[in-house]
Amino acid sequence: PGCKKTTTTETQKKVKVTLYINGTLGDKSFFDSANRGLEMAVKDLGVDGKVIEGGYDPAKWQPDLEQLAQGDSEIIIIGTWQMVDAVTAVAPNHPDKKFIIFDTSVDYSKGNLGNVYSILYKQNEASFLVGALAAMITTSNMPLANKDKVIGFLGGMDIPVINDFKVGYIQGAHYINPDVKVLVSYAASFNDPAKGKELVLAQYDQGADIAFNVAGETGLGLIDAAKEKNKYAIGVDSDQYIMLKDKDPEAASHIVTSMMKNVDKSIYRALKLYLEGKLEFGKAESLGLAEDGVGVADNENYQKLVPQEFRDKVNELAQKIIKGEIKVDTAFGS
Amino acid sequence: MNPLLKSILSTTFLFSVLRVATPIIFPALGVAISSLSGSTNIALEGIMLVSAFAGVVVSAFTQNLWLSLIAGISAGVLIALILGYFSLKLKADIILAAIALNLFASGITVFLLYIFAHDKGVSSSLKSLVFPIIKLDFLSEIPILGGILNNQNILVYIAFLSVAIYYVIVFHTPLGLKIRAVGQNPDAASSVGINVVRIKLYALIISGVFGALGGLYLSMGYVSWFGRDMTAGRGFIAIAASSIGGNMPLGTLLGSLLFGIVYALANFLAPINIPSEIIQVIPYIVTVLVLTIYSARTAKEKEVGEE
């Protein structure tokens, strides 16, 4: 079960890329997604990729990064705001190395970060869309909808990255109908699916008929709850319907759509640009609906469950956001 | 009526109490029986984890519930046996051995998960069975109780049955008598020819069985997959539950139900608009209070005759 590819016999030198995860794989969220992006790049772009799980002890991250910078990787990919301090400290000492940091940005005014490229995602924009969709569904007469105007949100922790989803979601829901009530629960854990399920069951009991999970593994409990209570669920980060449809078709059938945060695509894109010599280091890029950094999953189930008019409305709202006609709030800097 | 209040007063709330309490009742019984034998078993966390994992994997590959049950129990018992071997035979500190085993369980399950499911988080790529939900028609006739008791997972009923089994083992079998004797005074027990190490090992094995059922419930009842570290501290909460209950059957059940109630309450209260940390902390504060009040009442203090 090695994750490392050895390249001793290659004639042409491949670009070595290391993805360092300040946590572990299996989060069903951006770490897994980033890994997918790297795998895509290994396959299609022929880079030499390696992924390293750093674990959850923050004290280790900076030394690890330093080690990697001293190693033979040309590009080091890291993610999340928690790595900002580390990369800000390490990158200036290794001008020959390139760093890509996703889901956050370094502060370029701190100087000498010309070898760092930052990727940001406007998860609030896509969350706005699923919020709007949820509001339309709860007020509809779709088979599993009830007459209460209540929708649910399950967050992993009460922190800005999570609340950025929440803010967009609520704004989207209220854009459709200001009377819709949004139940918000936090699990205080990203890996307690049993608790996630319990929290959402309670939301369904309190009148919600659709709920949106932004809680990593904990969020998988939401989908189970939807299956058990026969309600709707909204996936996150990846297309969770596609992920589940073979393994648990019944649960998958409750997922109306997923709010996609395309970490994988963005990393693939960055590496591709790099190989083409077009990636601009020393700056941050913000990827929203317009850049396909985020989106709403469009799959067979979405088409089957959600009426055409709702889907049209979602598309229409997306266009408005892209054009700037709707400004979506954010939890950052608030 | 306020929908929140309405839902708390409903049968669904009590229904969920039982469901939430179940993965605490099992390990709490496990903690209780090993405590009676004189071992502090804080390895329930690890025991539950390996059982939850083994159950799902075997279920996915055999599609046979019985085999998964056997696999889950065997895995839990195996951890208990390792704990017993090190703490009883090799005289390792049992707390330390348990900490090491919890670490071990957490690592090995994720490692094997990756091998079997090619995923380091959840086993959703493995199609696991779940233990059935029991529909008892006669129960639905009973007004409120029916709503609470009916349609629960079979393991919820088994949890309650386990409390009774625990009672019988402890108070009505020679093994139970020996376990209590060994726990109170091992020298006394060995002076009548009882093999103290063996009895403690039996208690740990039983503890492993209870813990395993708790683990199986998490991965094959509560949800239908294994997730890394999915026990999320329930093995530690179980220590509190059995301690509140003085390791006695009814007490341990009540202790676990107390947790079930406060957790379920916290879940139901979660959507109201106060900081989640404040709601999340409630169960733990309640435990400290209950434990303190309970201890104050039974304090040996007065017996010693001092203030």
Next chain:
Amino acid sequence: MEKFILKYFNLLRTIIAILIGFVISISIILLVSKNSIASLGYLFLGPFGSISRIGNIIELATPIIFCGIAIAIPFQAQQFNVGAEGTFFISAALGTAFALIIQKLNLPGFVYIIVVLTFAGLMGALWGFIPGYLKAKFRANMVVLTLMLNYIAYFISIYLINYHFRDKSAGYLTSYRLPDTVYLKQFIPNTRIHIGFLIAIASVFIAYYFLYHTTLGYEIRMVGFNFHFAKYSGINVFKVIVLSSIIGGIFAGIGGMSEVMGIHRRFLWQSLPGYGWDGVVVSIIGRNNPILIMFAAFFLAYLRIGGQVLNLLSDVPYELISVIEAIIILLITAEAFLENVKYRITVQVAEKEVLENESPS
């Protein structure tokens, strides 16, 4: 020869246990690694591979030493207080908050540092007081109390940072950065070894001296040996139980804040970091003796850094590293391991000395 073996038996046993642990680890690595020889090197020699890695060992040992002492002091009084985890955490959170609040005073660095560390120590004492008092007064079970208090400390800390001191520019739960003046200096180039490490080492000797050379330390140990006896002798058991928890809390509190002030420079934990449990591990391995605890902490840190290097440079999966660590810990405390050998040697020595000098009656 036999006498020599007997004298150093415990040391020898530990070394053999560790060697067996290593052999098992090696087997695991041979099994899973494509490049096993290199992997072994990473695991065992990696930690000494460079100044910065040696630094890593010391950096990691620092909080473990603090927590080890924090656990050992109540353990010496037979109070199974596993609350260092929560105390470490909440003291760091409160200390960070305090440091940020008094930032405006523009205290000179040295004073600022002392004030903040003292405050954190006090908070640790306060948090340690709770289980100590509840146990002494109401006989509540210490293990359970402190387990629960760890969760409570966690939620209070997260609440405090999240709602009152969160860095608004950060997407994550993290406090504002502390002002530079309050940093504990990292004094060895290429490492993050900071003044906190020196405080930890000083704490080891202070705690050792405290336990074995002061009257309060004596009282703590006597209560631990037999509290009926302590009470009968006139020792105030109530006071000792409470004080042992408080003093343990002080070390955990200072440890938590030193980690913030020396390494992270902000409060950034989102979950309990586990140093308190490491403290339990080293405290038990070190038999509650601060000096031995220090060595145990270095050893545990060495193992972890070896794992970290292995993780970075080899193909051995991350999870197996904790499996290896678990196996080594299990073996280390196996007291009865080789007990037979020791016994046989003891008998030989004793028989030689005693019986042969006696004329059989």
Next chain:
Amino acid sequence: MAIAISLRDIVKVYPNGVVANKKVNLDIESKTIHAIVGENGAGKSTLMKIIFGMEEPEEGKIYVKGKMVHFKTPMDAIKQGIGMVHQHLMLAEDLTVVENLTLGIEPRKFMIFLDKKEMRNLVQSYIEKYKIEVPLDKKVKELPIGVKQRVEILKALLRNVDILILDEPTAVLTPQETDVLFKSLKELKEQGQTIIFISHKLKEVKEIADKVTVMRDGKVIATDDASHLSEHDIARLMVGREVSFERIEESKHIGNIALKVENLNYINREKIHVLKNINFEVRSGEIVGIAGVEGNGQTELVEILTGLRKATSSAVYVLGQNIVDRSVREIREIGVAHIPEDRMKNGVAEKAKIKENLISDRYYKGNFSKRGILNYQFIDNYANELVKQFNILTPSIDSTVNALSGGNIQKVVVARELSSNPKVIIASQPVRGIDVGSEELVHNFIKNARDSGCAVLLVSADLDEILKLSSRILVIYNGEIVKSFDKVVGLNGVDLGPYMLGLKKGE
């Protein structure tokens, strides 16, 4: 006569290197009562544990009824018909008497369930057979110590043994209880049991034993018929010198009142009136003995006088100061020393060093420490001095107490208490489990303390001890002082007995 047990060249080395038995040879004849005596630490208990399979010898052979055996666990010994009552009680305190008695041999129902009725029947039948009365359904912790001892004996008999080892069974018994026990033992012998009996009370040995073996320093130094040996002979063999059993000289100087107890009452948690209106005083220079069958309130009285327990109502004056509501430490500082009844529970910290045990009441004062820092140099010298003075058998003051024999542990307690320059000594069973040589030593220390002006309150169930030391005697029964004897010379057990048993009352 047939030999029940035969030991050949038994050597036992404890893991700490102590050689407790050094090539012991011993034959026990069937159907006799065979006493084993010897100083504290002579290796008696160790030898018995070897016979009972609790310790394995390093060398030597054991024959039971002619057959060589290798016991690994007590179960093996029990199977060969050997039972043992240990020096320290071996009962599970929270279990009932029936549960304790049938532990390991429980009658079953349907193979796996306890047959509780049959359990009681079984016990009942043995109670009738051996006439040893015990309550069936009480928890052991609720029983007085004498009854616990009976439970122990019954427990051994219940396992159908024919060789019964009793390690100091009378140390905790009253004379009356001892009498009852001895009657049972004689009866048992008649019924064909072989009994090995260990005691430090030579009078008892003379009374009941057929044979006596004397051990010293891990070896057997003599075995003979009991009738051939006088108490003095045995004592001389044991300690290698003459030992006096005479009453100590009268005190020369009786001073002021040092301890005064007025209207002391104590009602315990179960609402039982344990002590009723106790009034007495002890003057400096005198020893007042409190005689009584154990469990008549002595424990509570001593604990109240030493601050370990709060009385319901009382006035207690030590040297004129009222000590009600004072802490243990304050009471000790006024000058009260306390030799506790249960040395293992209160008297020592087993796993602490001897020197640490010797300073537990004074570590914080004088030269022992300064400003909270212990002065080990002083402490070491001090402890070495006490070890020498009180003849404590140990390789070093740094040894832990649990490696000492029972008697030497008692000496540690006595050494600490008597060396604190007390004005009042409250001594509970001060020589319990101590060999005759050391007993004399301890008694001498108490006497010297008295002569230097100390007031001594001696609480003991051992009438010989009371009669040997006391200047005055109070008899306690059922929480009341039922009689006081102001003249002791010429008194004997027969005079006290009726009061102790509550048959007689009055001034």
